[in-house]
Amino acid sequence: MLAVTGGFVTLRQAGSTQRRMKLHLPALLAGLCASALVTSSQTNPKRVETPVRTGVPPRNQPPPIANPILLAPAQAAPQLPPQSIRVQPRSFNMDTTLARLFAGMKSITATGEFELSVTNAAKVEVTTLPLTMHLIEGRVRTELDLTPVPVRIDSVGPFAALRAVGINRVVTLTMSAINLRLTQQLFPDAKAYITLPLPDEDIPAMIRMEKVSLGKDPVNGMEKFMATLTYTNGEKRAARLWQTTAAAPHPAQVQFDVGVSLITIRIRKVESIAEPALATALFQIPTNYFKWTDVGQMLQFHSASQLRNRR
Numbered sequence: 001m002l003a004v005t006g007g008f009v010t011l012r013q014a015g016s017t018q019r020r021m022k023l024h025l026p027a028l029l030a031g032l033c034a035s036a037l038v039t040s041s042q043t044n045p046k047r048v049e050t051p052v053r054t055g056v057p058p059r060n061q062p063p064p065i066a067n068p069i070l071l072a073p074a075q076a077a078p079q080l081p082p083q084s085i086r087v088q089p090r091s092f093n094m095d096t097t098l099a100r101l102f103a104g105m106k107s108i109t110a111t112g113e114f115e116l117s118v119t120n121a122a123k124v125e126v127t128t129l130p131l132t133m134h135l136i137e138g139r140v141r142t143e144l145d146l147t148p149v150p151v152r153i154d155s156v157g158p159f160a161a162l163r164a165v166g167i168n169r170v171v172t173l174t175m176s177a178i179n180l181r182l183t184q185q186l187f188p189d190a191k192a193y194i195t196l197p198l199p200d201e202d203i204p205a206m207i208r209m210e211k212v213s214l215g216k217d218p219v220n221g222m223e224k225f226m227a228t229l230t231y232t233n234g235e236k237r238a239a240r241l242w243q244t245t246a247a248a249p250h251p252a253q254v255q256f257d258v259g260v261s262l263i264t265i266r267i268r269k270v271e272s273i274a275e276p277a278l279a280t281a282l283f284q285i286p287t288n289y290f291k292w293t294d295v296g297q298m299l300q301f302h303s304a305s306q307l308r309n310r311r
Helices: 094-101 160-164 276-281 295-310
Strands: 001-007 006-015 019-024 108-120 122-137 139-145 169-177 180-187 192-197 210-214 222-230 236-243 251-258 261-272 290-292
Touching: 001 122, 001 160, 094 169, 094 222, 094 236, 094 261, 108 169, 108 236, 160 180, 192 295, 290 295
Parallel strands: 192 290
Antiparallel strands: 001 006, 006 019, 108 122, 108 261, 122 139, 139 169, 169 180, 180 192, 210 222, 222 236, 236 251, 251 261
């Protein structure tokens, strides 16, 4: 199941082990994305777990004297039951990752497809959307066209909440300059936007990338690589990368495994942006857009407005 909350899309998979995946909404994107797995530690009822800090003294030193008020001489030290551990990895920002992969190209427009494959109860659900991406000196603009997603009242699939209220496009602006680090998500159909801070880990110039050649792919003849992206916090993410064989090669396809899902970006065309005025306009928010604090709040207001207009 997928829900929209606070600028992220969260995928929840039912089963004995609950899995959650967060995709950064822009990079919903392209994006769109993030991954979080929630796990719980297992305990054996016949085994006594020793606390991490046991208080056992070093060798050749006498044990400390127990406080008689807190611990009676005839009693054993109380054992606390192990606590469940919740792991919440950082959300996956697809926009800034793509910016790192295209770091060798300045001021370009790339068009292609964003594909999200979600495995749920042994069934794979695939959503493919047109994608446009503008990269201009550390700034990233991604545009997703949601019209291929069918509108169904009972649907809980990707982007269903947006399509249900008539939102057919998602535009994301990411700025990673030293004095301006933020992400803005625009919803043209609602004339609305939200602003989120950009973590230091998601600054494209700060992401280190290493590539290992896997040779030519016999299917398409492109050079294939296994890439490893290392973030400033030590986190690593693997990616499968295909590059064109042109004089100035660029990524033609990239795949990421995010939890139980697969994100595939296919680039069909790359063009240079030669007009400075166009480059500036791409990163400006229209003056008639209203600012909201999160996506959920914006969706509620836009849905209510549509109901009033129909009456």
